[in-house]
Amino acid sequence: MKAPNSLSAPPPFPPRRVLAIWCAHLAIDRWRQAEGCRRGEGADAAPVVLVGESAHGPRIAAVNAAAHDQGAAAGMMLADARALCPGLVVHPADPGGDLAFLERLALWAQRWGPWSALDPPDGLIVDITGAAHLFGGEQALVADAVRLMQGRGLAARIALAPTAGAAWALAHFGPQGAILSGEEDIARRLGPLPVAALRLDDDVQLLLRRLGLKRIEDLAMVERENLARRFRNRRAPAANPLVRLDQLLGRLPEPALPVIGVEAPMVQRRLMEPIRHRALLDRVAADLADDMARVLEGQGQGARRLELGLWKVDGDVIFRQLEMSAASRDPAHLVRLFAARLDDVDAGFGIEMVRLRASWTEPLALAQSDLEAAAERHGTSLATCIDRLTVRLGSQAVRRPVPQASHLPERAQRWQPPLAPVRTSQEEFEFHHRPLxxxxxxxxxxxxxxxxxxxxxxxxxxxxxxxxxxxxxxxxxxxxxxxxxxxxxxxxxxxxxxxxxxxxxxxxxxxxxxxxxxxxxxxxxxxxx
Incomplete structure (x- = not known):
């Protein structure tokens, strides 16, 4: 019998629910948005491929539907694809831009759950635990995700499951909008899927196929000790099918790194009359530098990278970027650096808006200046000198050599930014005598x-x-x-x-x-x- 004053057990936490979003044609969809055309219309009607450089020449990174129908495929050499389809339209691939787009998409996807994570190169993981009732249930949430992704012009496959591995497998190999309820449902629904649904490396998949293990349920027919003995030296999850299987069933945790949105400090000026003269532009830049300094000081931050945008009357936009060697919020220093970047600006019919944005900031605490520091203000600090040299010569021309822990002479040194901290260890500096x-x-x-x-x-x-x-x-x-x-x-x-x-x-x-x-x-x- 329970004591009168005893507390009942707290209610258990709700089971975890994970939404997987796979943008199967992310690069092509992003290119299509940049071209302003719809699927199968305009520029997308022609066979288009996105190409990246490789050690053996241009290699195809993505294809549209027209190019795929004519025999082109991702991973194929461009020369081989041209032999099959002479009329290919070639555009350069942009993996960095695709990743940045995916990060912005991850922040937007947090409308369905408290946090989201990247699943590179073209997927997202959204934890929607305890949030489905806000949309009228899990079916309504999945339907809302499918509708909104289609509205953004993205060909996305979406699935919902108790684990990230199960949701990923269904999104890639299951029906659109599939929903799994529990562990028993996972074993029953995912068993017929191929072993590729376990997110394994290509060489591991090839090995499993040679062993006759082509589906996930085939792994259950093999003694676990035998598989553990065969893959005991493979620690990476993608190289060990047992680890992936345990993650699929929720027996092993699978940590994810959430994407956290950080708003970059930004100040701007909308001008009453367009300006065309350099003196007026310098005055606006100085005012923005003062405003940015106040914003950064209030946040306890200093700018490492600044982006100045100039909106012209004719609709053209000019961007100038500045990267500094150390965090700073000194308005006079920022104005001097931007002065060298504005010499080639063509104002045209005039500039009507100027915006300054700090895309990279670092903590910069307030410091009390010396009472005798007035005489030092006419001098130049090391960071200020390096920033001026970087603006004039380029970031790759201002570097310093530092020792690196390697016994091989050609690897015993590396180049890094001038004011970046140097890792110090006894091993890095104890070298034998070396020539000059x-x-x-x-x-x-x-x-x-x-x-x-x-x-x-x-x-x-x-x-x-x-x-x-x-x-x-x-x-x-x-x-x-x-x-x-x-x-x-x-x-x-x-x-x-x-x-x-x-x-x-x-x-x-x-x-x-x-x-x-x-x-x-x-x-x-x-x-x-």
């Missing part, structure tokens, strides 16, 4: 030596013959096994001096009889004073 100048790439040298595993006596480099007078070494450097294949050979480095006093840093690539190739090769990698 290291070649961009090791150059092959012709050597004459008494034995393949010994030091050369004479070597030829860039058309000159060098007789070795003194040598020091070797310093053996093993290959980085976590990056290289097992066939990579060892290196033995020597510091040598020829008869004329010139000093070099050379190495032997490989050891005679190591079973990783033929005779060792010799290279020169550095010059010493």
């Amino acid at each position: 100048k290291i070649l961009d790439r090791p150059e092959s040298i012709a050597v004459i030596y008494a034995a393949p595993d010994g030091l050369p006596r004479v070597f030829g480099w860039r058309g000159r013959r060098h007789v070795i007078a003194r040598a020091e070494g070797p310093e053996r450097i093993a290959p980085e096994w976590w990056r290289e294949r097992s066939s990579v050979r060892l290196r033995d480095y020597y510091r040598i001096e020829d008869e004329e006093g010139r000093r070099f840093w050379i190495y032997r690539h490989g050891i005679a009889g190591d079973g990783r190739g033929g005779l060792p090769e010799w290279f020169i990698q550095g010059l010493s004073a």
Whole structure:
């Protein structure tokens, strides 16, 4: 019997409900919106392909229906597709733009649930737990999602299930608008689907098909210990069918990274009369910089990237972007940087609106200035100097080298932005003696030596013959096994001096009889004073 003052057990949490949205033709749909045409009409009536660069040449990333009917397909080389369809209309693919569009779509999809996550490259996951009653039930919510996605011109397949894996499988391989209720429904409805519905890598799917496991229900016919033994060395979920199966059934958690919308600070001026002169434009830019400084100060932020938009009377829009090395909200500094970006602006019939937006901000706390800092205001700080150089020379021209943890000389250094923090560790700085100048790439040298595993006596480099007078070494450097294949050979480095006093840093690539190739090769990698 329950005690009079005992509390009853709290009601259980509602079961999780996940909505999966698969935009099957995201890139083409986005291109169609940019062209302002409907499906099968206008520019979309011709066979259109979106092409990206690959190591072997242009490769098709997406096709429309007309191109697909004529034999073109995603993943095909452009030259092969032209052989089947000479009249292809080619446009460049934009994976970065597609991802940005998908992020905006994820924020818009939060109308159906409290949070959403990306499922790259063309899908979304929306958690609608406890929100279906706001739309009149799950059937009405799914119908509303299908209708609104079609209204945005997107060919989307939508499914609802208790887990993200089950919803993904139904959206890709099930009927449109399918809804699963519980774990028993998952096992019954998803069993006949192919193993590709488990979101496995291509090589794992090929292996399962060779084993005769073509459907999800076929995995239940195999002892779990046998599958666990076969895939015990595969830790990634996409490489282990047991992990994916447990995630599908809700036995293992599948964390997702929600998309959080952050409003970028923005200020603007709608001008009473269009302006055409540079002096007036500088005055408007200075006013916007003051407004932006007040907004950022109120939020405790500093701008790292600013975008200035100029709306012209004729409908044209001009954008100028500025990226700074450190967070700043100094109006005078911002105005000086933008002055160099406005020299080539053609106002035409006039500019009627100017907008300044901080697309990248970082925390910047208030700091009390020194009472004697008035004299320093006429000077230039390091961050200000770097920003001016970046505006004048470009972001790729202003970099600094920093050490990197690698024993291989060509990997022991990397380039990064000037004021970015440097990772410090004892391993990164404990190097042996290195020459003053290291070649961009090791150059092959012709050597004459008494034995393949010994030091050369004479070597030829860039058309000159060098007789070795003194040598020091070797310093053996093993290959980085976590990056290289097992066939990579060892290196033995020597510091040598020829008869004329010139000093070099050379190495032997490989050891005679190591079973990783033929005779060792010799290279020169550095010059010493």
